[in-house]
Amino acid sequence: MTxxxxxFRDGWxxxxxxxxxxxxxxxxxxxxxxxxxxxVEQSIADSLGNSLDAQTMVTGVNSEWWDRFxxxxxGIDRTFAPTIIGFxxxxxxxxxxxxxxxxxxxxxxxxxxxxxxxxxxxGGILDRYARMRPLxxxxxxxxxxxxxxxxxxxxxxxxxxxxxxxxVVHGWLFEQFYRWVTRDLTVExxxxxxxxxxxxxxxxxxxxxxxxxxxxxxxxxxxxxRSMLGAMLAAWRFVVGHPMKAGSLYLLNGVGFxxxxxxxxxxxxxxxxxxxxxxxxxxxxxxxxxxxLSVKLAFYASQTALFQRSLAHVAYTAAPExxxxxxxxxxxxxxxxxxxxxxxxx
Numbered sequence: 516m517t518x519x520x521x522x523f524r525d526g527w528x529x530x531x532x533x534x535x536x537x538x539x540x541x542x543x544x545x546x547x548x549x550x551x552x553x554x555v556e557q558s559i560a561d562s563l564g565n566s567l568d569a570q571t572m573v574t575g576v577n578s579e580w581w582d583r584f585x586x587x588x589x590g591i592d593r594t595f596a597p598t599i600i601g602f603x604x605x606x607x608x609x610x611x612x613x614x615x616x617x618x619x620x621x622x623x624x625x626x627x628x629x630x631x632x633x634x635x636x637x638g639g640i641l642d643r644y645a646r647m648r649p650l651x652x653x654x655x656x657x658x659x660x661x662x663x664x665x666x667x668x669x670x671x672x673x674x675x676x677x678x679x680x681x682x683v684v685h686g687w688l689f690e691q692f693y694r695w696v697t698r699d700l701t702v703e704x705x706x707x708x709x710x711x712x713x714x715x716x717x718x719x720x721x722x723x724x725x726x727x728x729x730x731x732x733x734x735x736x737x738x739x740x741r742s743m744l745g746a747m748l749a750a751w752r753f754v755v756g757h758p759m760k761a762g763s764l765y766l767l768n769g770v771g772f773x774x775x776x777x778x779x780x781x782x783x784x785x786x787x788x789x790x791x792x793x794x795x796x797x798x799x800x801x802x803x804x805x806x807x808l809s810v811k812l813a814f815y816a817s818q819t820a821l822f823q824r825s826l827a828h829v830a831y832t833a834a835p836e837x838x839x840x841x842x843x844x845x846x847x848x849x850x851x852x853x854x855x856x857x858x859x860x861x
Contacts, residue, residue: 518824519763525824526768526817529644530809536640540808543636545801547629634670637815638662641736644816645823658736665735669743673728680721688713726765726818727751733819757825764821768814775806 530537639659643650650658693713697706730750731743740746754761782799 516763518821519760519767522764522821522824523767523817525820526644526813526815529647529816529820530812532647533643533649536643537805537809537812540636540640540812541805543632544629544804544808547632551625634666635659635663637732638666638736640812641733641815641819644819645733645737662732662736665741665743666732669728669731669735669746672731672743672747673724676724676728677721680717680724684720685717688717722765723754726761727754729815729818730754730761730822733815733822737819737822753822753826760821760825761818764817765814768810768817771813772807772810775803775810778806779803 636659638661639650639655639657642658642662643655689710693710696709700706727747727750730753731746734740734749734753735743735746738746738749740749779799783803
C-alpha cells in the first residue's frame with residue numbers, strides 16, 4: 516500500500532510542479548468550446564429577441580420558451596436543454612454512459628475533435644511528467660508530434676475495445692441477460708439490484724480497458740515504443756500482473772474525482788439570477804473545470820509514477836537535459852551511467 520500512496524502523492528507533485536501544463540490545458544479547453552458556445556448564444560438571442568420571454572429568462576426559467584426552442588433546435592443548439600443546469604449535466608452524462616444513450620452527431624464531432632487534440636498533447640505531457648523536469652517548447656512539441664502518430668494507431672485499438680464493450684457486451688448484458696433473468700420476477704427491488712450489479716460489472720470492464728489504454732500510452736512514452744500493439748500487450752501484462760497496485764491507484768484517483776464531483780454538486784449554480792449571480796455561477800464552473808483537468812492529469816502522472824516505481828528506475832529524475840528524441844528510459848540509463856563513471860578530477 517505504501518507504493519500506492521507514494522505514487523499518488525508523486526503524481527500530484529508532478530502536476531503541481533508543472534503548472535504551465537495545467538494552465539495550458541485549461542486555456543486550450545476554453546478556447547475549444549468558445550466557438551460552439553457563441554453559436555448557441557446567437558441562436559438563443561435570435562429566438563428570444565426583445566420578447567417577454569427574454570425578460571423572463573433573465574430572472575428565471577421560462578419552460579414554455581425552452582420547450583419551443585428545443586423543438587426547433589438543430590445541431591449544437593440541441594445541447595441547450597434544462598439538463599445542462601448545474602449538476603444536471605453530470606448526471607446526464609453518467610446516464611448516457613451507463614445506458615449507452617445516443618448523443619447528437621454535432622456533439623460527437625466536437626468530442627472527437629477534442630479527443631484528437633488531447634491525443635496530440637498527451638505525448639508531450641507524459642514525457643514531461645516522466646522526466647520530472649521542465650522541457651523547452653521545442654522538446655515538448657517534438658514529443659507531441661512523434662507520439663501523436665503512434666497514439667493514432669493506439670486509438671484504433673482502443674476504439675475497437677470500446678466498440679466491443681458498448682455494442683456487444685452492453686447489449687448482451689442489458690438487452691438479453693437482464694430481460695431473461697427478470698422475466699418472471701414480481702419484486703421490483705430484486706430487478707433493481709440485478710441492474711445495479713450489471714451496471715457495476717459493465718463499469719468494471721470499461722474501467723479495466725481504460726486503465727490498459729492509459730498504461731499503453733505511458734509505456735509507449737517511457738520506453739519509446741514504436742509498436743502500439745506491443746505497448747497495449749505490455750500494458751495488459753502490467754495491469755494483470757499488478758492488479759492491486761494498478762487497481763488501488765485508479766480507485767484512489769477515482770475517489771479524488773468523486774470528491775470534485777461532490778463539491779460541485781454542493782455549489783453548482785441554478786438557472787435563476789443575473790448580474791453578479793451569473794458571474795458567480797460562471798466562476799464556479801471554471802473552478803470546476805480546472806479541478807477536473809487537475810484530476811485527469813493526476814491520473815496520468817500518478818500512473819506514470821507507479822509504472823516507473825514498479826518496472827522502471829525508482830530514483831528516476833532525468834536531471835541533465837538530453838537531446839530529444841531519447842526516451843525517458845534511455846535518458847535514465849545514460850544519466851545512471853554518467854553518475855557511476857569515475858571522476859576525472861577536473
